[in-house]
Structure formats: C-alpha cells, structure tokens
Amino acid sequence: MNRTRILKVGLSLAAAAAAITATTAAGSPDVTKxxxxxxxxxxxxxxxxxxxxxxxxxxxxxxxxxxxAKCDRGGPKVADVGSGADWICKITFHDDHNKVQTGKFELQIKADSSYVAGGPSKLIGQATITDKTGKDVPNPVFEFDGALNPNS
Structure with missing residues (x-):
C-alpha cells in the first residue's frame, strides 16, 4: 500500500470509531426513572x-x-435521566401493622449508577433504633446506599 492509501484507511477507521462512540454515547443513559x-x-x-x-x-x-417507587428528577421541567442530587422518590409500602404508607425519599445518584437515599424519620425512625436486646444500633432504612441494576 502506498502512503496516501494507508492514510485514507486510517482516517476511515478513525471516523468509524468516532461514529460508534457517538452512537453509543447517544444511546439510553445509565440513570433513568x-x-x-x-x-x-x-x-x-x-x-x-x-x-x-x-x-x-x-x-x-x-x-x-x-x-x-415513583421517582422524579428536579421537577416537571427537568428530564428524568442522569445523575445528580435532585432525585425525589415516593415509596409506597405496607408497614409493620400492614398499613399502607407513603414516604418521600431524597436520592443522590452518582454517574456510576450508585445512590444514597434518605427518608422521612417520622415514617422509618431515627438514625439509630433500639434493637430487641436493648442496644442502640443504626437504622438500616434511615439512610442507605444502593445501585441501579446494570441489566435493566
């Protein structure tokens, strides 16, 4: 091959790689509602x-x-995608007494699809709770970490 042909092939490969990268980046975001x-x-x-x-x-x-869970990011004018500290989710569940409860949880979602969630203490208790033996221990639902399923 001559130099001009090698240069053209190299440029074509670079353009193809850039197109693939752009297409992949434009695909669905990792953090969605x-x-x-x-x-x-x-x-x-x-x-x-x-x-x-x-x-x-x-x-x-x-x-x-x-x-x-029903989640929203930043209100009606913000798309419900992407990482950030402005996610609000309402979780509805049956409590210890089988009563339906709904609580607002604030989420900080990182670019790596992990998150920290914190909920209302009136509904889930304080940061520490007293266990069945009388010891004060951390309340696992007061504030917790999680991750988005990479396969969903």
Whole structure:
C-alpha cells in the first residue's frame, strides 16, 4: 500500500470509531426513572425487613411490604435521566401493622449508577433504633446506599 492509501484507511477507521462512540454515547443513559424505581423499591424492602428483624417484629417479609417507587428528577421541567442530587422518590409500602404508607425519599445518584437515599424519620425512625436486646444500633432504612441494576 502506498502512503496516501494507508492514510485514507486510517482516517476511515478513525471516523468509524468516532461514529460508534457517538452512537453509543447517544444511546439510553445509565440513570433513568425506570431504572431508579426498579432498584429503589426492592432495596428499601430488604432493608425494612432487616429493620423489623432488629426490632424483633416477626412476620415482616419483602412480599408483605409490597413496595413501589415513583421517582422524579428536579421537577416537571427537568428530564428524568442522569445523575445528580435532585432525585425525589415516593415509596409506597405496607408497614409493620400492614398499613399502607407513603414516604418521600431524597436520592443522590452518582454517574456510576450508585445512590444514597434518605427518608422521612417520622415514617422509618431515627438514625439509630433500639434493637430487641436493648442496644442502640443504626437504622438500616434511615439512610442507605444502593445501585441501579446494570441489566435493566
């Protein structure tokens, strides 16, 4: 091959790689409303069951809690995609007494699809709770970490 042909082939490959990168970047974002809702509800439910166990409350299960989440990022004028500290999610679930509860949780979602969620203490308790043996321990649902499912 002559130099001109090699240069053209190299430029064509570079253009193809740039097109693939641009197409991939323009694809669906990693942080979406649906992914946040699908990740948050089961994580909350598992931690709520852990809280019930710590408190010595029998019979609380993930299925019985039946959690659902409805999330929004930054209000009606902001697209519900992307990382940021402006995600608000309402979680609806059945509490320890099988009463339906709804609480507003604030989420900080990072670019790596991990998040920190904090909820209303009136609904889920303070940062520490007293376990069934009388010791003060961290409340697992007061503030918790989670991650979006990479396969959803």
């Amino acid at each position: 649906v992914r946040v809702e699908r990740a948050l509800a089961p994580t909350f439910a598992n931690l709520y069951v852990q809280r019930a166990h710590i408190l010595g409350i029998p019979g609380i299960t993930v299925t019985g809690i039946a959690p659902s």
